[in-house]
Amino acid sequence: MSSSHSPAHNPPIHGPPIHGRGAQSGDPSRRFGLAAREAEGDWRDVQKLVDGPVDKLRTTVTEEHPKSIINFNASPDIVFDRSINAYRGCEHGCIYCFARPSHAYHDLSPGxxxxxxxxxxxxxxxLLRETLAKPSYRPAPIAMGTNTDPYQPIEARYRITRQVLEVCLEARHPVTITTKSDRVLxxxxxxxxxxxxxxxxxGISVTSLDPxxxxLLEPRAASPAKRLAALGALAGAGVPAHVSVAxxxxxxxxxxxxxxxxxxxxxxxxxxxxxxxxLPHEVAPLFREWLETHFPDRAGKVMATIRDIRGGRDNDPEFFTRMRPRGVWADLFRKRFRLAMKRLGMGGPDIRLDCGQFRRPSRDGQLSLL
Structure with a gap:
């Protein structure tokens, strides 16, 4: 890996609410039993004298160079079998993000x-071009936005998502996109x-209509109004789009x-x-911490309802049931959603993409004649 910025050390934060960030702490995960790092003696005081006070929680970006870019899966709980994640981590900072635990694999805080x-x-x-050029490759829709948002703020500078889409258009390869940003436009x-x-x-997810x-929930994502406007713009341009209340x-x-x-x-x-x-793995304690910070009056009620939906646990990790909420509360939400959809003349996503136009690209950027 080569870093495009010098990573700043951001110790765990405890105290007043952290504004502009979803997580309220940065404690590293202990799930994998990795060695803990802790400043000894007066090091932090010496660091302040050398570097000055840490007055801002800075975002850093590290460039990494993997050997492949398509992730294949055989999960029975999701409808796609392959995905591309142009980035790891996400500056949107959604406190509920189920992808947060992936940072623990690298001895980094999911917070x-x-x-x-x-x-x-x-x-x-x-890397995508090289994969699509292989004679053994068979096309099926590639999902983008399954782990971190392909249109998070750093896409404005890196434009990796756009480059991937350019290859897919050239090769006539189908793609699905999930985002919380109007940057998709x-x-x-x-x-x-x-x-x-x-x-x-x-698909654009909209969590509430309250900016x-x-x-608080998604501190660096686009506002609800901008997401709804983006949905309208996509629909107006003839791009198949759906709203995800999620x-x-x-x-x-x-x-x-x-x-x-x-x-x-x-x-x-x-x-x-x-x-x-x-709320998988480290997301549960981070979310409880967020609740106690911003909604202490109803934190207990929220978690009790979540546990009721998840069979008495903060999270259900089991295949076949983890994506299927159950219980009285789940039935109520499901009924409300279906009734509203019926009243509005809406239906579930009708995602039927064409794999038959696929044209295998050559590795040098020219389309294959075969």
């Missing part, structure tokens, strides 16, 4: 490190052309289910999904 110590893969488009030229070939579908609440958080965001659907429908969106909050 503040996940949203501050980011990784970019500038070779993604080249910067690639509307590519998305529009891909849509004309039946190669793309875009203040969104600022995640639904009991006693925090569930009051917005019907209103989000209505706002999306008013902008020409005819398809929608919903997902209840999931």
């Amino acid at each position: 503040l490190d996940f949203e501050m110590k980011l990784f970019a893969k500038p070779d993604a488009a080249r 910067r690639d509307l030229d590519l998305l529009g052309e891909m849509a004309r070939h039946g190669l793309v579908a875009v 203040r609440l969104s600022g 995640p639904v958080i009991p006693a925090i965001t569930d009051e917005y289910i019907e209103a989000i659907l209505a706002e999306a429908a008013a902008r020409g969106i005819r398809h929608a999904t919903w997902i209840i909050i999931r």
Whole structure:
């Protein structure tokens, strides 16, 4: 790996609420039994004399160069079998993000490190081209935005997502995109052309309609109004788009289910999904910490409802049931969503992308004649 910035050391934070970040602490994970690092003696006082006080939680980006870019999976709980993640970590800072535990694999905190110590893969488009050029490769929709957002702020500088889409358009390879950013509209030229070939579908998740609440839950994501406007722009350009009411958080965001659907429908969106909050591994304690910081009056109620939905646990990690909330509360949310969809004339996502146009590219950027 080569770093494009000098990583700043950000010790765990305890005290007043941290503004502009989702996580309220940066304690490293102990799940993998990795050696702990701790400053001894007066080192931190000496560091302040040398470096000055740490007055800002800085975002750093490290460039990494993997040998492959498509991740294949055989999970029975998701509808796609392959994905591309141009980045690791996500500056949007969504406190509920189920991808946070992935930072623990690298001895980094799923808390503040996940949203501050980011990784970019500038070779993604080249690696994708090499994979698609292999005679053994068989096309199926590639999912983008499954682990971290492909349109998080650093995409404006790196443009890795755009480069990947350019390769997919050239090779006529289908793609699905999930994002919380209106930055997706910067690639509307590519998305529009891909849509004309039946190669793309875009989902934008909207958690609430309250910008203040969104600022606490997803501090660096686009505002709800911008996401809804982006949905309207995609629909107007003929790009298949749907709204994802996700995640639904009991006693925090569930009051917005019907209103989000209505706002999306008013902008020409005819398809929608919903997902209840999931709290795998380190996400559960981070989310409880967030609740105690911002909603101490209802923290107990929120967690009790989540445990009811997850069979008495903070999270259900089991295949076949982890994506299927159950119990009275889950049934209530499901019924509300279905009734609102019926009233608005909406349905589930109709993602039927065309794999038959695939044209195998050559490694040097020229399309193969075969």
